[in-house]
Amino acid sequence: MTILHKLASSLKRRDEVPNQLLAEEIVRTNNRSAVKELVEHVYAEMSVRIVNDRNKEAFNRIVEARGRSLEKESQRKRLARVLKTVMA
Numbered sequence: 001m002t003i004l005h006k007l008a009s010s011l012k013r014r015d016e017v018p019n020q021l022l023a024e025e026i027v028r029t030n031n032r033s034a035v036k037e038l039v040e041h042v043y044a045e046m047s048v049r050i051v052n053d054r055n056k057e058a059f060n061r062i063v064e065a066r067g068r069s070l071e072k073e074s075q076r077k078r079l080a081r082v083l084k085t086v087m088a
Contacts, residue, residue, distance in 0.1 A: 002037065003026075003034045006021075
């Protein structure tokens with residue numbers, strides 16, 4: 001179950017209240033998987049911004065190496081989604 005749908009941006013909100021409530025919920029429940037998902041989401045968003053024509057080849061080599069080391073199918077699928085977004 002994803003928590004990204006609870007973020008203010010996903011809810012089309014311009015305030016931070018949903019993010020603050022989500023943070024409180026994550027801390028209260030000690031939800032480590034939610035933290036991991038948020039970090040991966042932020043990393044993916046940052047990757048989209050930094051990839052351009054000059055560094056796309058280097059990025060592809062890094063991602064391919066990372067892809068080979070992924071053990072879970074869900075991780076490979078998530079990487080594929082990020083790549084689809086980045087390479088668009």
